[in-house]
Amino acid sequence: MRKDAELNRQKILSSVESLIQQQDMDKIGMREIASAAQIGMGTLYRHYPNKSALCMDLVYGNLQHFIDTASEYLGCYQGNPEVALHYILSEYLVFRENNMGLLESVESNWKQGQVFYQSELYSQLVMLLTRVLKPLKPMFSDKELTFTAEMLTAMLKSDIYAFERLHKGLSQEEILSSLIKLLLN
The missing domain is CATH 1.10.357.10 (Tetracycline Repressor, domain 2)
Incomplete structure (x- = not known):
């Protein structure tokens, strides 16, 4: 995996870990995850289709x-x-x-x-x-x-x-x- 792609993946995962400390995963949307990770929706969906x-x-x-x-x-x-x-x-x-x-x-x-x-x-x-x-x-x-x-x-x-x-x-x-x-x- 390219270095920037791995960096984005880590940002996504750490953002989700942070978000689930505050609320249940089923209440967290993909848009909220992208925003917390400070990436675009396209980048998020390239890493995770759902x-x-x-x-x-x-x-x-x-x-x-x-x-x-x-x-x-x-x-x-x-x-x-x-x-x-x-x-x-x-x-x-x-x-x-x-x-x-x-x-x-x-x-x-x-x-x-x-x-x-x-x-x-x-x-x-x-x-x-x-x-x-x-x-x-x-x-x-x-x-x-x-x-x-x-x-x-x-x-x-x-x-x-x-x-x-x-x-x-x-x-x-x-x-x-x-x-x-x-x-x-």
Whole structure:
């Protein structure tokens, strides 16, 4: 990507991050994003054909950061596998919480969801979760570990997570505790 194009992309993403601190993503329009980024509408649409694609790019960046940080932790941590599971799931819930509005926008678009499940990033997430589950489930085959990791991500999709947090009133710690019990039993 050309340097000026990358600079515009970064301006767009940082402007959106700033805007979503003030209001829900579904209330932010493309015109408002272009204005905040101080670019023209054409430039915005050259980078992102719609708001969902923009949300996807933000989520991908944030998810990559989570995966990188969690992988680094697992590379250094040599202690109790249950502690590692607690840490990784806790950080994943923080990622889900911090990106709730963005994830709802992305996950509500079925077509983009299908693209995500076939992406390298999704594979990295599943491998990370498989890696943390393996010492806790040594009797599981690779196929069973992968299935468990994929079902864990499915259980935490934005609509289910938001329902548990906002409608049922569960805290992140309560969700974490229940997930760990579910996975360890």
